Amino acid sequence: MSLLIVGSIALDNVETPHGKVVHSLGGSAIFTSMASKNFCRSNIVGIVGEDFPKEHLKLLTDNEIDTQDLKVVSGKTFHWDGKYNNLNKAETLDTQLNVFADFDPQLCEDNKKCDYLFLGNIDPILQLRVLKQMDKTKITACDTMNFWISGSRSKLVEVINNVDILFINEDELRMLTGAQNIFEAVQKTKEMGPKLIVVKRGENGSFAYSDEFIFFAPAYPIRKVIDPTGAGDSFAGGFMGYLASVGNFEEITIKKAMIFGTITASFCVESFSVNKLKEISIDDILVRKEVIERSIQF
Secondary structure (H helix, E strand, O other), rough: EEEEEOOOOOEEEEEEEEEEEEEEEOOHHHHHHHHHHOOEEEEEEEEEEOOHHHHHHHHHHHHHHHEEEEEEOOOOOEEEEEEEEEEEEEEEEEEHHHHHHHHHOOOOHHHOOOOEEEEEEOOOHHHHHHHHHOOOOOOEEEEOHHHHHHHHHHHHHHHHHHEEEEEEEEEHHHHOOOOOOHHHHHHHHHHOOEEEEEEHHHHHHHEEOOOOOOEHHHHHOOOOOOOOOOOOHHHHHHHHHHHHHHOOOOOOOHHHHHHHHHHHHHHHHHOOOOOOOOOOOOHHHHHHHHHHHHHHHH
């Protein structure tokens, strides 16, 4: 099965208590695809400027990530400059949309036929444009953030109504629904249309919520978090990649996907950029899977 990933591609400056990187590879589409590549064929849709290093393009192709809908255009690549004094919250110092301001994803015929779709954290208007281009997708999923909830709520609700899975964190759920109790908030969101809500809780793990079940997944115990940038996208990549590899939407598959999402996110935070994600294999992932399974079994 193939997974289509639509999102941002960036050159980031990131500073944490453990160091700083300049113009490092980032963006939702990058982290998601580098996490999903160990499970399924991953296709990426995005836009970069002529300043985008060729070695980054080579990294994607070397990892068998399809780039035929990755456009290189005149101008500079999207840039984010952020700092973590507290590793649980990023402080944005600067954002330059550059060529990403004109991002208008137009899919090739092959990508329109992908079985699974993940819409990264981008403008809901663009998410809707992609949804309308897809041809008989089996499972669709989206991510979002507080910026879109406050500024484009009606379009975001339309997106949520048209996807099977919503990835969202607790603060965003409360903001979206106005409910402070997390279970009231997730139920209200469920009533907007998706089959499954996946709630990201950072170092406290995550949970999946559907009409049939609730499943809590613990975080993998990382003793030294270097950079949390991209953790949520890596979680979604592991989740969606495993889902696409199995090819069904059954309860047991979703629960395992939650575990694989947790594991890929745990690797992501152990380095800046995708430095750890590009090194790991499915064998590395399975070792951590055994650790998590032991922690949740009676």
